[in-house]
Amino acid sequence: MNWTWFHRLGSPPYIYKLAGTLTPWFAWAAALLIAYGLVGGIVLAPPDYQQKDAFRIIYVHAPSAWLSLMIYTTMAVSAAIGLIWRMKVSHALAAACAPIGAWFTVAALGTGMLWGKPMWGTYWVWDPRLTAELVLLFLYMGYMGLRAGIEDTQRADRASAVLAIVGVINVPIVKYSVEWWNSLHQSASVMKLGKPDIVLEMLIPLLVMFVGFTLLFFALALVRLRAEILRRERAASWLREALA
Amino acid sequence: MTAELRADNLHLWRGEQHVLRGVGFVVSAGQCLLVTGRNGAGKTSLIRTVAGLLQPEEGRVFWRGEPTGVDRSRFHSETYYLGHDAPLKGDLTGAENLRFGVGIRRRFLPDELRAALARTAASDFADRPVRTLSAGQRRRIALAGVLLTTATLWLLDEPTTNLDASGQELIKTLIEAHLAAGGIAIAAIHHPLELDARATTRLELA
Amino acid sequence: MTAELRADNLHLWRGEQHVLRGVGFVVSAGQCLLVTGRNGAGKTSLIRTVAGLLQPEEGRVFWRGEPTGVDRSRFHSETYYLGHDAPLKGDLTGAENLRFGVGIRRRFLPDELRAALARTAASDFADRPVRTLSAGQRRRIALAGVLLTTATLWLLDEPTTNLDASGQELIKTLIEAHLAAGGIAIAAIHHPLELDARATTRLELA
Amino acid sequence: MTGGQSVSPWHVARLTVERDLRLAFRRPAQLVQPILFFLIVTTLFPLALSPELSRLRDVAPGVLWVAALLSSLLALEFLFRDDAQDGTLEQFALSGQSLTWLLFAKTFSHWLLTGLPLAVVAPISAGALGVDFGSMPGVVASLAIGSFALSLIGAIGAGLTLGVQRGGVLLSLLTLPLAVPILIFGARATELAIKSEPYGAPLYLLAAFAVLGLTLAPLAAAAAVRIGLE
Amino acid sequence: MTGGQSVSPWHVARLTVERDLRLAFRRPAQLVQPILFFLIVTTLFPLALSPELSRLRDVAPGVLWVAALLSSLLALEFLFRDDAQDGTLEQFALSGQSLTWLLFAKTFSHWLLTGLPLAVVAPISAGALGVDFGSMPGVVASLAIGSFALSLIGAIGAGLTLGVQRGGVLLSLLTLPLAVPILIFGARATELAIKSEPYGAPLYLLAAFAVLGLTLAPLAAAAAVRIGLE
Numbered sequence A: 001m002n003w004t005w006f007h008r009l010g011s012p013p014y015i016y017k018l019a020g021t022l023t024p025w026f027a028w029a030a031a032l033l034i035a036y037g038l039v040g041g042i043v044l045a046p047p048d049y050q051q052k053d054a055f056r057i058i059y060v061h062a063p064s065a066w067l068s069l070m071i072y073t074t075m076a077v078s079a080a081i082g083l084i085w086r087m088k089v090s091h092a093l094a095a096a097c098a099p100i101g102a103w104f105t106v107a108a109l110g111t112g113m114l115w116g117k118p119m120w121g122t123y124w125v126w127d128p129r130l131t132a133e134l135v136l137l138f139l140y141m142g143y144m145g146l147r148a149g150i151e152d153t154q155r156a157d158r159a160s161a162v163l164a165i166v167g168v169i170n171v172p173i174v175k176y177s178v179e180w181w182n183s184l185h186q187s188a189s190v191m192k193l194g195k196p197d198i199v200l201e202m203l204i205p206l207l208v209m210f211v212g213f214t215l216l217f218f219a220l221a222l223v224r225l226r227a228e229i230l231r232r233e234r235a236a237s238w239l240r241e242a243l244a
Numbered sequence B, C: 001m002t003a004e005l006r007a008d009n010l011h012l013w014r015g016e017q018h019v020l021r022g023v024g025f026v027v028s029a030g031q032c033l034l035v036t037g038r039n040g041a042g043k044t045s046l047i048r049t050v051a052g053l054l055q056p057e058e059g060r061v062f063w064r065g066e067p068t069g070v071d072r073s074r075f076h077s078e079t080y081y082l083g084h085d086a087p088l089k090g091d092l093t094g095a096e097n098l099r100f101g102v103g104i105r106r107r108f109l110p111d112e113l114r115a116a117l118a119r120t121a122a123s124d125f126a127d128r129p130v131r132t133l134s135a136g137q138r139r140r141i142a143l144a145g146v147l148l149t150t151a152t153l154w155l156l157d158e159p160t161t162n163l164d165a166s167g168q169e170l171i172k173t174l175i176e177a178h179l180a181a182g183g184i185a186i187a188a189i190h191h192p193l194e195l196d197a198r199a200t201t202r203l204e205l206a
Numbered sequence D, E: 001m002t003g004g005q006s007v008s009p010w011h012v013a014r015l016t017v018e019r020d021l022r023l024a025f026r027r028p029a030q031l032v033q034p035i036l037f038f039l040i041v042t043t044l045f046p047l048a049l050s051p052e053l054s055r056l057r058d059v060a061p062g063v064l065w066v067a068a069l070l071s072s073l074l075a076l077e078f079l080f081r082d083d084a085q086d087g088t089l090e091q092f093a094l095s096g097q098s099l100t101w102l103l104f105a106k107t108f109s110h111w112l113l114t115g116l117p118l119a120v121v122a123p124i125s126a127g128a129l130g131v132d133f134g135s136m137p138g139v140v141a142s143l144a145i146g147s148f149a150l151s152l153i154g155a156i157g158a159g160l161t162l163g164v165q166r167g168g169v170l171l172s173l174l175t176l177p178l179a180v181p182i183l184i185f186g187a188r189a190t191e192l193a194i195k196s197e198p199y200g201a202p203l204y205l206l207a208a209f210a211v212l213g214l215t216l217a218p219l220a221a222a223a224a225v226r227i228g229l230e
């Protein structure tokens, strides 16, 4: 089997350039999709017969929540790759993901709380899903805290990788908490096997928002990844050549 | 293959610093490598790299012809590393420290323990909690541990630190006996150690 | 009264051991007392007793003719003690360590700080966190602290530990300059320090 | 040269546990500290809250479990700390023995010294909070199993924070999210036991966590410790 | 020889506080840890207890105060520990400056770094426990003053446990009994604040404790540290 592609992925200069090329594409696509999704969701979709307009928070809430989980998984997988194959770029990617994931988690929590007030009459309840999402935020913070606590980049990489991998256990807990425990929170209506039970006019903008958020994540992650690579490789010769 | 330690083109960065720049050497059974160099030259870093506690960016260390990373536990079971600080528990006595510390590596009889302590002139205080020992007394306990382990490869970082004149002499005798029995030693030193020149290689780090 | 340190008939027990048995000496301005003795003889204990960190069972220490316990803070403001381990914060740089560590004793200009660091050949790494320094580099930072404090009485426990050959020489030069300026030094040593014989007294602990 | 008999894994584990127990018994004051801490925290609540027993009994599971968790966390900090400082951990890593196994032995003796005693004295606190005598077996069992799982999970965090100065609080931060399921099921088991309802289900879940921890945590801890030694 | 200008007590204190702040800011992760710990502990309770807000509000003062106390205690362990280990404390004692004053400066910066931030973030936890927004000033004030008193009292314990390995739990044991009055009055002030009743009386008592601590604790701590150095 030909492994050159894999080794190329491990090379900082290659990734640095690749990321630079891809970022604008992702950024523009994200902007367009999110704009369309917002218009579609907030203006065009009909109000919910039960929730009236409050349900429109879903267009930010659900994609943020999905991404908070997806980003954690991405982070853990790339940390694992870094740990196993000693790939520096992979660690850099994991480090780049963490703050973005944390912000999406904050967004999911924040919009969820805003939504909770009209729906459940309170901003916060100690419900399994909500709690697990909060734990996810703590995990992100623990990850960043551990990184910040260890000066040496390589040691920080590997130590935090172990944590990211161990913490991945929480992802299925968030995902399936609604089914395992009876929860106040909505159970999966879109992200599930079989047909989604939500009307099409509501669904399409939601999916568009989801794809838009994902691309936004890609764009942000690549920008941060480039910064990470710059920081790590500041002594390397290829960088001096690239910048000269 | 007979005992032989080889390092090839080791490159190590510590933070911003390129500490080891292509260091290489071969030491075979009955030989001692004395590592010298000014403060900060990289002696400790080299010894820790050989022990496997630091990962070099480039280059490898071979033990009996095989990279040390391949069968790490076999390599480690033949190696003993003694760093700047002796790995002793203040609340245990010297003898207890050795019983547990060396005990996880090999079984030995109480007599062997006593003999090792006697050789480093540590018998008198081996039954006092290490916490109450002077700096040099601690080193002597740790040295008894080196003997008791019967490892083939000794990695010693400034072994004479804190030792009095008789202690300096002791280090010399111990290393000589170890080499005579076919062992290998790598020692970082600042003060000259008058070992038999034929058995000694010097490595000056810059 | 001019600078003079006198110890009278010091007796100190550590645990079960009668470590100092009637030790006494006088050192006056421009003089150095070299304390030698085998491991565990009581060198560290003696120095810590003089500094006031250990209380002798019997005997007293006099500074400028007065018992040191009487005006402890005046005695301490004229004394600097450097023990087996250098009192440095790993997270601060060498320069910061001195700025805060010595800063609570006296005010000094940044130039003085730079000069002290230069004299111990520590300028190159004075701006790196101490955590990332080698054993000898740390000692050099600590020695710059000794200079910067401008104390009259230096209490040094094995000052040459971890230092390379140039460092051994440095210690000698620093102590000589200190004595020439009318200072007093007490140093516990294992390796001979070739100081001017006229300015040196030896105390062999048994 | 490398002579002498080789050592069996059991011998290695026995020596490691024996060493830790001996160290602990050298300072008996230390032995009772986690217990006393637990007892004090559980008595603080009635002080800060209200002394009505009925209300206390309602919060008893929560109080007992939070106190147990905190007491574990406090003690966890020392699981590897001393050994890291004096170089013992380095010697473990260079001993040629399995680091995973050595760390597991250490974690086990840590539980023997901190978790188990806590479960044993829990009836005192529980009694003071108004729990009936008949409910005690459930309380003790859930705390014993739960604290074992906590020790195992904590070992990962303790390994990870080795290189970090003042890792204590960071350790708590890393361990708590992972410990939440244990807290929830443990408190649930205790609550059911106090209400004299069957508490088998959450207890089995707790045991499942412990088994999961048993297989994974020492591996992760060993990886973490290796990194920490660099 | 002993030349140079002599230093004023203010300069000494400023340097000491500056050093501690700088050390803390060198590791920003450490700075937020006590806060996070506090937030996490206060969120643990609802998990172990029950998620009903009305019931939570009842226990809120107790939970907040116990969490604050524990977070203080955890942090206290490091008040002198690092300085003792690396010999800084020894140099303090031998500096010719007043050890009492130096230790007071250290205690003050410790409060700045751990107690004060905790009081500042308390409204978040209080909110999660169902406390109304209007009650927050009382909650914050009582925690700020209380944590200062706790730091002072803790300094004595921290000094006394210097010589003791793994002093952490012993430290808690020594400090807790002295901290109980603070806990009681603090929780009382917070409770009154939550119920929107006047909470001045317990708050003054808390302040009185802080002043008492201010005058006595550094003296006792200095004596304790001197003994610990032997």
Ligand code: HEM
Pocket (backbone or CB within 6 Å): A058, A061, A062, A065, A066, A069, A108, A109, A110, A111, A112, A113, A115, A116, A117, A119, A120, A123, A129, A130, A131, A133, A134, A174, A175, A185, A186, A187, A188, A189, A190, A191
């Ligand atoms: C702070 C409070 C909240 C948190 C932490 C939270 C968390 C989450 C999470 C983690 C997901 C993603 C689940 C998955 O991927 O399967 C999600 C999805 C969702 N949430 Fe929330 N939520 C909160 C409040 C609310 C409220 C108040 C509502 C409305 C009543 C709501 C409705 C939804 C819906 C409809 C979805 C999409 C479900 C799907 O199709 O998978 N959430 N939320």
Ligand SMILES: Nc1ncnc2c1ncn2[C@@H]1O[C@H](COP(=O)(O)OP(=O)(O)OP(=O)(O)O)[C@@H](O)[C@H]1O
Pocket (backbone or CB within 6 Å): B125, B131, B132, B133, B134, B135, B136, B137, B162, B164, C014, C015, C016, C017, C019, C037, C038, C039, C040, C041, C042, C043, C044, C045, C046
């Ligand atoms: N804390 C203590 N408790 C009891 N005994 C002690 C303590 N510290 C040292 N001793 C004993 O006191 C004696 C003198 O110790 P000291 O450290 O002064 O020796 P030293 O001359 O400095 O030795 P070295 O050359 O090894 O540094 C030794 O026998 C030692 O074992």
Ligand SMILES: Nc1ncnc2c1ncn2[C@@H]1O[C@H](COP(=O)(O)OP(=O)(O)OP(=O)(O)O)[C@@H](O)[C@H]1O
Pocket (backbone or CB within 6 Å): B014, B015, B016, B017, B019, B037, B038, B039, B040, B041, B042, B043, B044, B045, B046, C125, C131, C132, C133, C134, C135, C136, C137, C162, C164
């Ligand atoms: N943890 C670290 N992070 C960054 N740099 C380090 C670290 N440890 C050591 N260094 C640097 O690496 C270089 C080599 O250090 P090392 O400890 O190997 O020197 P050494 O030859 O043992 O010196 P000494 O004689 O003083 O013990 C030094 O310049 C040191 O400052």
Ligand SMILES: [Mg+2]
Pocket (backbone or CB within 6 Å): B043, B044, B045, B157, C134, C135, C136
């Ligand atoms: Mg070295």
Ligand SMILES: [Mg+2]
Pocket (backbone or CB within 6 Å): B134, B135, B136, C043, C044, C045, C157
């Ligand atoms: Mg000594």
